[in-house]
Amino acid sequence: MPSLKEVRNRIVSVNSTQQITKAMKMVAAAKLRRAQDNIIQMRPYAQKLSEMLGTVSAGADVAAESPYKAVRPVERVLMIVVTSDRGLCGAFNTNVVKAALTRISEQYATQQSRGNVEIMAIGKKGGEAFTRRGFKVNNQFVDSFLNLSFANVRAAAESAMESFVAGRYDVIELVYNEFKNVATQIVRTEQMLPIVSKPADATATTASAVNYAFEPSEEEIIAELIPKSLKIQLYKAVLESNASEHGARMTAMDKATENAGELLKELRLVYNRTRQAAITKEILEIVGGAEALAN
Incomplete structure (x- = not known):
């Protein structure tokens, strides 16, 4: 029995830990509200931009000839993995890393055996995880979350796009956590390049039937929309991951606070039992000593 x-x-140590987890939960909750507002505002814009690109480029020869739609034999692969800079957010980072590793092993095992799979890490945890596993890791944009802005993410997107057009990579895929709610994050794997034409649904078909007047020209509009859509795709993924991170950390810290409370109850019970045992032992010693003196 412990002393x-x-x-x-x-008890003091666990109590201090509980206070820290409470504070971290409150900080994560405050950051989550801002991050959630950002992604809620971004989603309609990204969706409308994607719809507009699909409508304008439907049947357009210039869209089919875009260098971002070039399909080549897959020899070199770039995986853009979006994680967080810090831990203490449950399985948030682990799930993304596992999803990327599963995708590589199932789809690009041959390329990986040749050393032709490279990781672009956005977030320190992903870069560290893949570096430990011996992957080629591009850490140029690993600190994007230190000053999260469209300008920083755009630089990463432009780097990937330029590398694809130059033929350095044949496929670029994106792995990140999509924010659903505070307790739920969904790992998404998307192909960023080459652009895959999505099948049009009934709404898109109706919209594409509308006659548009292009100004200055259809070619210039499509040439502007495709790169912008790709940059917005990556920026949206980073915002989704940012909101997911704070939601995951808030949930993890809430659970940690509850666990600390349960542990405190057990420790106080042990403390009372130990104290009672010590008192009983002292009484027995006093009684034994008194009887020895009486005899």
């Missing part, structure tokens, strides 16, 4: 001092020290 009273040891139990007291553990």
Whole structure:
């Protein structure tokens, strides 16, 4: 049985930890509200931009000839993995890393055996995880979350796009956490390049039937829309991941606070039992000593 001092020290330690987890939960909640507002505002814009691109480029020869639609034999692959800079957010980072590794092993095992799979890490945890596993890691944009802005993410998107057009990569895929709610994040794997034409639904078909007047020209509009759509796709993924991170950390810290509370109850029970045992032992010693003197 531990001594009273040891139990007291553990109670103080757990109590301090509980205060820290409470504070981290409150900080994550405050950041989550801002991140959630950002992604809620971004989603309609990204969706409308994608719809507009699909409508304008439907049947357009210039869209089919875009260098971003070039389909080549897959020899070199770039995986853009979006994680967080810090831990203490449950399985948030682990799930993304696992999804990327599963995708590589199932789809690009041959390319990986040749050393032709490279990782672009956005977020330190992903870069560290893939570096430990021996992957080629591009850490140029790993600190994007230090000052999260469209300009920083756009630089990463432009780097990937330029590399694809230059033929350095044949496929570029994106792995990130999509924000659903505070307790739920969904790991998404999307092909960023080459652009895959999505089948049009009834709404898109109706919209594409509308006659548009292009100004200055259809070619210039499509040439502007495709790169912008790709940059917005990556920026949206980063915002989704940012909101997911704060939601995951808030949930993890809430659970940690509850666990600390349960542990405190157990430790206080142990403390009381130990204290009672010590008192009983002292009484027995006093009684034994008194009987010895009487005899």
